[in-house]
Amino acid sequence: MNQAELQTLVEKTSHDFFGLPFQHEAVFNPRLRTTGGRYHLKSHNLDFNLRILEAFGLEEFLGVIKHELCHYHLHLSDAGFQHKDKEFKQLLTAVGGSRFVKSLSKPQAVKKKLLYKCQGCSQVIYRQRKVNTQKYVCGQCRGKLVYIEIQ
Structure with missing residues (x-):
């Protein structure tokens, strides 16, 4: 879709769903990353x-157009x-516009948690980063920490 087709689509959507003309400019903005559209006040x-x-x-995309046209009108x-x-x-509800746009970002991987256990009080400690068991001890009883597994 090019700029002229976008302009025509926005004008048609405005007329069909709002019954009002769209008399300004609609363009594709390549700098938009996290949002579907933007209305300039x-x-x-x-x-x-x-x-x-x-x-x-x-x-x-029509849901995004309706959303921005709601701001506009x-x-x-x-x-x-x-x-x-x-x-x-x-x-927005009346015209069937989208409240939020789907995310373009890739889903982030679940972080693995490291599991440590105190030899003194048997407290289980979860961490995202490795702990130097030669240097650090249990905060509750000062017992030695032992690495168990990755979950």
């Missing part, structure tokens, strides 16, 4: 993240356009 232009369209398809009509405002939440 001063210029009233909309920026969109192309990676959302590529990763999740047109349906998810509410701001121009002097109503509550912020995420916390009641008007914004009601309009």
Whole structure:
């Protein structure tokens, strides 16, 4: 999808779902990393993240367009356009926009925990980093620590 197709899609979505014209500029912004789109308060232009369209398809991207158009139309009509405002939440639900965009980041691996046991009081100690058992002792009884396993 290019800039002209995006502009046409945003104008059509605005007319179909809001019944109001979109009279400003909609562009793809390659610098957006963690957000699906952005509404500019001063210029009233909309920026969109192309990676959302590529990763999740047109349906998810239309949800982002509706979300940004909610900001746009509410701001121009002097109503509550912020995420916390009641008007914004009601309009977003009415048009079927997405409240949050799916994450583009890769899921992080679960960190392994190291298991130590005190020889004195048998307290179990979990750590993410290795502990030098020659240097450190149990904080409760000052007993010697023994490495058990990785979980």
